[in-house]
Amino acid sequence: MWASKSNARWRRRTETVYRVRPPTGPAGESVAMAQMTKIESGPDRHGRLAHVLETRAGQPADPEAPLVLEHREALIYTLGKAAELEHLVLCQYLFAAFSLKQSEREGLTPEQVALVEGWHHTLMQIAEQEMLHLALVQNLLTAVGAAPRFARPNFPVPSRSFPAAVRMALIPFGEVGLRHFAYLERPEGYEMADAQEFAAIQKAVPLPIADADEIGPHLQDFATIGHLYRSIDEGLVHLAEKLGSDQLFIGPSSAQATEVHFRWPELLAVTDLDSAHRAIETIVEQGEGARGDWREAHFGRLIGILDEYLGARTADPAFDPTRPVVAALVREPESELDAPVISEPFTIRCMDLLNAVYEVLLQMLSRYFAHTQETDAQLRTLANVSVGLMQDVIRPLGGLVTQLAVGESRPGATAGPSFELFYAVDYLLPHREAAWTIMEERLREVAELATRCRDACIPSFLVPLSRVTDALRRHADKLASAH
Incomplete structure (x- = not known):
């Protein structure tokens, strides 16, 4: 049939x-x-x-x-x-x-x-x-x-x-x-x-x-x-x-x-x-x-x-809706393909911030789909924090990094979000208590990095980076309360 x-x-x-x-x-x-x-x-x-x-x-x-x-x-x-x-x-x-x-x-x-x-x-x-x-x-x-x-x-x-x-x-x-x-x-x-x-x-x-x-x-x-x-x-x-x-x-x-x-x-x-x-x-x-x-x-x-x-x-032939963005990396690519590497220190820091948040998001989603003894409330927290990180952190950071200079390898170009994974890993944290501890710990570390980015930024980036910092701390607190 x-x-x-x-x-x-x-x-x-x-x-x-x-x-x-x-x-x-x-x-x-x-x-x-x-x-x-x-x-x-x-x-x-x-x-x-x-x-x-x-x-x-x-x-x-x-x-x-x-x-x-x-x-x-x-x-x-x-x-x-x-x-x-x-x-x-x-x-x-x-x-x-x-x-x-x-x-x-x-x-x-x-x-x-x-x-x-x-x-x-x-x-x-x-x-x-x-x-x-x-x-x-x-x-x-x-x-x-x-x-x-x-x-x-x-x-x-x-x-x-x-x-x-x-x-x-x-x-x-x-x-x-x-x-x-x-x-x-x-x-x-x-x-x-x-x-x-x-x-x-x-x-x-x-x-x-x-x-x-x-x-x-x-x-x-x-x-x-x-x-x-x-x-x-x-x-x-x-x-x-x-x-x-x-x-x-x-x-x-x-x-x-x-x-x-x-x-x-x-x-x-x-x-x-x-x-x-x-x-x-x-x-x-x-x-x-x-x-x-x-x-x-x-x-x-x-x-x-x-x-x-x-x-x-x-x-209007002069119409250009796109920023001068290139797919630049923080680190040399692992593949055989070439890619520009960012040299501007502040851009590197903000890009690493985006990538680190993205990594924690993947850890939480992996934990959700392979959970063991989580309660329904804890699963809801994992889902809510995952979506919250996408909306409150990755989205504003994605718009911010495309305004930041790549550096000497690409004069005049700005960096696009590379979604660079730090290392090859399955992102599954298999043990419940350890997993929740690691996810909260990592979010707080990332919030500290966001604070350093905020303190070093030009005035036009102060508001969005302050909101990102606050959001990271808020979501870390949600994880702490749930476990």
Whole structure:
């Protein structure tokens, strides 16, 4: 029953392919990304078995056939990659939103300020939905018996982390960034090019397809984010048939995050195939749109912003809504990729402050999803403090650091939030009493760093840094009271 429903869903999403034409006129013309030409393709070319057989026979594999997930370990590995992907996409949207100018003092007209505020609001809404998606993936991981996954590669992301067509990068607001974001969020079957800056990936060698008898999981090619999640949906159905639904969904229901503690009505507990499917549908439909209706999904909203941006640039070629932000790091990158390193001491201190708060936030979320003996009140405190740190600390710091100079490596450039993780760690603090002590202790240490930043700042940053300092102390007190 479930298998036939899932296969039917997959066919409905892939029988029709739409080709999106790139813009051909000057920037002032309407963006042609929504002009589509229908291409028919048969449903029989899809499916896990057909994908493997075609590849073994030397035929070109269908690029949007479901991934091969033959055992729980492969499913957990793939869900982990989905969690990393949602986490990185979230950081990308935040970086772009924080790079926008905010007032007439930065050279904008009142009309332009209103336009930019609308773009900032939309990007932050999309980022909030990416947080929801990250939480839903944690629920899926928990449901099949796995630990939460909040670890991810640092930026710049090594090329081996994802398929060649899925590039993660911190990009300031602008045409390049908007085209890249739309490319990542495009619906299955949409043929469109990434921004030119990412065009070289098209020459990459495809990743190997997993064999049905392969015991070790590995990264497989997926063309879109929707393609990844449809594969996970197919894998869940397949494993439920193979193991039995009760044997597949073995995680404790009490460890599921829901709207009881977080504010998203769509955050549902995953306990069986039906709820797993609904969680995946929420992620896919918010990103690419439901049944081809993408205008209110992330993809459509990004295309709308791009249209407005190109129109505004045509009306006023001098219009520049973006601060001179670059993705600069506090420390040399761990990957083989180059990145500018900040040399201005005050910028380093403020960036480390943002990164340290971000680290504590990940620790608290990990503790929430892998809690042991916490009471309902303590779980509510973890959720409230996590959301509070995002709103009261990371958001204002994100807007502040984009006004701070990088230093001699990039004269005239300012630093964007790099979301730099200090070291590779899973962020799970496994022992309840120790975990709460460590989280409170770290928040108070971070509050002391915020105090030093406030005392060393120029007058225009005094108010926001004072509010950040007060918020950190307030949230540390909440943790202390709860345990």
